[in-house]
Every structure is written in structure tokens, then in C-alpha cells.
Amino acid sequence: MTFRGDLRKTSDRAQRTGGGGGGTIAVGGGIGTLVLVGLFLLLGGNPSDIGQIIGNEQQQSQPALPQGSQHPCETGDDANKYVDCRVELTGQSLDRVWSSILPQQAGIAYTKPGLTMFTNSTNTGCGRASSSTGPFYCPSDKTAYFDVSFFEQLTSLGGANAPLAQEYIVAHEFGHHIQQLESTLGLSNYNDPGEDSNAVKIELQADCYAGIWAHHAQKGPDADLEPITDQQVQDAVDTARAVGDDNIQQRSGGGVRPDTWTHGSSDQRQQAFLAGYRAGTMSACDTLERGAYQG
Numbered sequence: 001m002t003f004r005g006d007l008r009k010t011s012d013r014a015q016r017t018g019g020g021g022g023g024t025i026a027v028g029g030g031i032g033t034l035v036l037v038g039l040f041l042l043l044g045g046n047p048s049d050i051g052q053i054i055g056n057e058q059q060q061s062q063p064a065l066p067q068g069s070q071h072p073c074e075t076g077d078d079a080n081k082y083v084d085c086r087v088e089l090t091g092q093s094l095d096r097v098w099s100s101i102l103p104q105q106a107g108i109a110y111t112k113p114g115l116t117m118f119t120n121s122t123n124t125g126c127g128r129a130s131s132s133t134g135p136f137y138c139p140s141d142k143t144a145y146f147d148v149s150f151f152e153q154l155t156s157l158g159g160a161n162a163p164l165a166q167e168y169i170v171a172h173e174f175g176h177h178i179q180q181l182e183s184t185l186g187l188s189n190y191n192d193p194g195e196d197s198n199a200v201k202i203e204l205q206a207d208c209y210a211g212i213w214a215h216h217a218q219k220g221p222d223a224d225l226e227p228i229t230d231q232q233v234q235d236a237v238d239t240a241r242a243v244g245d246d247n248i249q250q251r252s253g254g255g256v257r258p259d260t261w262t263h264g265s266s267d268q269r270q271q272a273f274l275a276g277y278r279a280g281t282m283s284a285c286d287t288l289e290r291g292a293y294q295g
Contacts, residue, residue, distance in 0.1 A: 017117075076089065084148055101282065106282055106293055113177040114143030118147055125138045125142075131149060135147075167236075193261055199262040204264045205272070207269050210236075210273055214277050236273060241266035244267070
């Protein structure tokens, strides 16, 4: 998916930071574990609690990823060329879509989350994070954090390192901010996992919210995106499937254990994104069965 070339950045939406060396989070076990850590943080998990997810005895220091370049991000053309610009303009587009959708369909005023891109490491309201953690949303400071080098790792899990796939991840993080505004994000509980758990329901709803954004961002005379193609949708679906609990467990060398899931299976994550994308309504994403949405 591409942005309209004449789209203009309206403000400096993203903050860029770069730490000096790796952060305090220590993980091990290869790409499967790295993504699992990232997924833990997707739900606002505290970086200091990583040990309970992967086991303290498996932890070891990971080298910081190389510093990425920064580009002047002013237009849709810039976003189509550079990943950091794509993240920033996706955030701008998400603000536009949710500032309309959230009041109309949930009766809640939209407030913008912070958006930070970092290299090596950064301090957050949830603790110190490093490149190994992947993208995450911190509810304490209401900010989404991205080290864009994470996108390159998705291909190792079968995901697509493609524009809409990357934008899906940004939209997913903003989905957790929407849940924070709805006062539902805290319902996720890693101590009570399973395929029918609230943790899975919260995660699938964020996937569905990402689909809502894709539905609306390409519509109308002021659309941010060019019309989305079937292949671009497939790229996003492939990435949603790649970060399914069952896929991560299989690629990490273990058996599939639905009783330990906190994010949903590949099929569930695919279906959730497509539900939001096809309907464009929050009621299509009511995984918690609250019945709180208008349309």
C-alpha cells in the first residue's frame, strides 16, 4: 500500500531518539523469542517482567541493532521511500481516522498517543527498552515505540516486510491506545492465558482496529492512501498470521499449546484484521462482547 504522493505532513508527529548501546532488557533464544518479547510489550507489559514470559534462566544480552538513518519526512512520496517516514505518516493517518471514528462509534474523545522511533535503546514509562523488544505500546506514558529494524525480522517468521504489513503493525499499536482510552487494555492478564482469555481478546481487537484504519484511510477525497490492492491486503494478512501464538511456538521449536496463548492463533489474527478491514466499524471488533459501539 502506498501513500498519496501529494500527502503532506501536517506536524512533527514522531519523536526520534537513539540510545548509547543496548538497553537493560536481556533476551535469548533467537527470533522466536525476540518476537515473543515484542508481543508481550504490545499489550503494555513492563520490560522488567520479561523474565516471567521467557524464563529468567534463558536470558542473555543481545547486541544493539545498527543505527538506522533518518530522513526528512514531509510528503507521501517520502513515506513510500523510507520506513521511518512511513511510520510517522501512518501515525498521522491513524490520528485522522480515529479522531472521527472513536467519537462517532464509541462516544469517546480521541487523544493522540505519543509516537517514538528509537535506535539501540530508549527510556519509557514502562521501563528501559532495547531494539530486541520490537514495537510496543506503553500505557503508562501513552506512547507507541518503534525500532524500525524490527520490520526486517518479520520475514523470519513468515511475515511480509512490505508497506501495508509495516503499517498494520503501527496501526495495531495505536489500537492498544484506543483500548487504553476505552479503559479496557488493563483487562489483559498474562497470569490467566489461553485461547479464550481476555489477553487474546484484547490482542485480536487491536488487530481488528488496525483493519478499521486500513478500511477508512483509503476512502474519500482526502484519503491518505492510494486504493489498497489484494496483494497488499495479503501482505498484511501474512504478517498477522506470522505473529500468531501457534506460529511462534512452532518456529521456536516447541509444541502448540493453546492454554498458554496470550495473543491468538494465526487464523484468529488473520480473521480479526480482515473483520475490521471489511466492515470498518468498531462493532465488528467487539471481542470483549461489551455491546458498547454505535455501528
